[in-house]
Amino acid sequence: MQPKQDHLNVELGERRYPIVIEEGSLGSMDLSPWVAGEQVLIVSNETVAPLYLEQARASFPGSRVDEVILPDGERYKTWETLNRIFDVLIDKQHTRRTTLVALGGGVIGDITGFAAATWQRGVDFIQIPTTLLAQVDASVGGKTGINHPQGKNMIGAFHQPRIVVADPLTLGSLPPTEMAAGMAEVIKYGLIRDEHFLSWLEEHMDHLMAMQPEPLKEAIRRSCECKAAIVAEDEREAGVRALLNLGHTFGHAIETHTGYSDWLHGEAVAAGMMMATDLSERLGYLNYNDSVRVRQLLIRARLPVNPPEGMSPVHFRALMQVDKKNVSGRVRLVLLRALGDAFVTEDFDPEAFEATLNHFCHPLD
Template identity: 60%
Template sequence: MQTLQVDLGTRSYPIYIGRGLLDDGALLARHIVGRQVAIVSNETVAPLYLQRLSAALADFKQTHIVLPDGEAHKNWETLQLIFDGLLQARHDRRTTVIALGGGVIGDMAGFAAACYQRGVNFIQVPTTLLSQVDSSVGGKTGINHPLGKNMIGAFYQPQAVLIDTASLATLPARELSAGLAEVIKYGLICDEPFLGWLETNIDALRQLDDAALSEAIERSCAAKARVVGADERESGIRATLNLGHTFGHAIETHMGYGVWLHGEAVGAGTVMALEMSRRLGWIAEAERDRGIRLLRRAGLPVVPPQEMTPEHFLEHMAVDKKVLDGQLRLVLLQRLGEAVVTADYPREALQATLTTDYAGLVDSLGDA
């Protein structure tokens, strides 16, 4: 087992990474203060892992709350099911909410924990690659609003993150690829050598090689913990973790939550951020193409939806959380391995980015 630490003063917490941690009740119990726990999962993950986690926590009074699966359910109505379950079973302020599932479950269970009786403890047990490398770490919780993704939420840190790498064995290939979008992101924004490692290991990762997965998760979590420790509430550098996300959120919102997986939208969105960085002369065409090739090899879509016009993008991006005083800030690359957040770019560069023929661009890369 590897242990990383997210350093946030009194809100610091460990990230445990290892095979079979789901069954380690003693490890979990260290982070539970009361006698009650509520395990929040979904209809896909619960049949696979809920019984095992429940058995590991046999000493506690448990409530199980199983939600419908998918980003389309990351809304108030579903969140209310968590509150209903907690109140019906009379969970008090000393309860611990445990999120067992992917990013949607972690975001919703964490937000419910942040709001229930104005805040109770929670623990993240992420079971998808995306949630293990990104969303379970750093305390961003929330739900979607019909007008914008993650618009309602809280910064609320867990007591611990417990990553059982064995849980990836049951992950659909499409979801694995979606998780790789966030893994690749860390290479692009702050760890150029990691890009090289990923180019070597991308096939092993897609074949669920355990050593490769563990290393990718550790390096990703270490990067995330570093950035979050430096800027918990995203007043600066943390925003660089959103590379590709402003374009990606526009795709998710426009297509309908859940039609494109979050990681898929981030994949195509990252291609757009690479293209815009190239148009500004910050990265070379070969660097852009290096990024696109890696995303493609990860099994990700690298072309935004045909049906989306530049106007669609601009409309959705206008409510992005990185808009300040009416200025849309974008995460762009100054070079591979170094991202910046800036509103200081010519509007024409953005317009050109939105009108680029991505299908043609990707075709021209060939299969290499």
């Protein structure tokens, strides 16, 4: 592992923005230098706001701070919820020099970022992620958007934050299922790009799930380093950034099938990564022991390794066919050439793909 570093940068040519990973930063760090004008709108949800809203407000001394509190859950990442943000911006007379602040998990970050990208054709925003999944993945990279009933994240924009402030102390308020869901994205980084990190995760997974501060901070830092490097190389997913979608094509199908309510994003991605691993083995890239390593690590992280009961190959095929990453009507997948070495392809053996679906699912009666 490399030396610890609490402040990272996402390098985007002439643009850059910092990622701050620091205990106690929420409420104690003055974020005024990253505020465009005098107006701030904090967007949070009914779960996070009672815990951290007042601390977040303290980060903006001298600004006029308004707030909007949204319902909690992936199923609320919709046009209707987005309009609630616009309603407050209009009612409180916010201008194009306002700054939006996302205080919460991945859903809040996505919807706030999309509101910032589209309010008066684009304003600044700040990410204050309070879940593990958001701190290691969703808050970094500028992907914003909302869901459509027929597909996950179908509507959105690339819009980078001015700064990301990740306070690991906020993770203490998470239920175990949310911690596990975030760990799926941490494991993803080891699988796609860094086998040494994967081995480190195998060594420290029990410590991570026990919320030990130093291993947890190290996992956040290492994940953000990987994400920042990939985004710097490919901001708008024209190439290498697509590797970040390991397990996501299968996972998004699960989320859409369950109506964005029964499964957390990280849970769906975990099952999707297991399916991608199985397909990689069937295609001859991985061996049986590789698949066992992935399965055991996911189970130790208390993540599902199978899709929901009742989801059939027919469901997967139909939902994966409309995934936004597809090319010319062909399903595009991230697979593993080896553990720590991922690649993107739409050229895979359809029989192996069907075998994977049949292995994990039951056909419709």
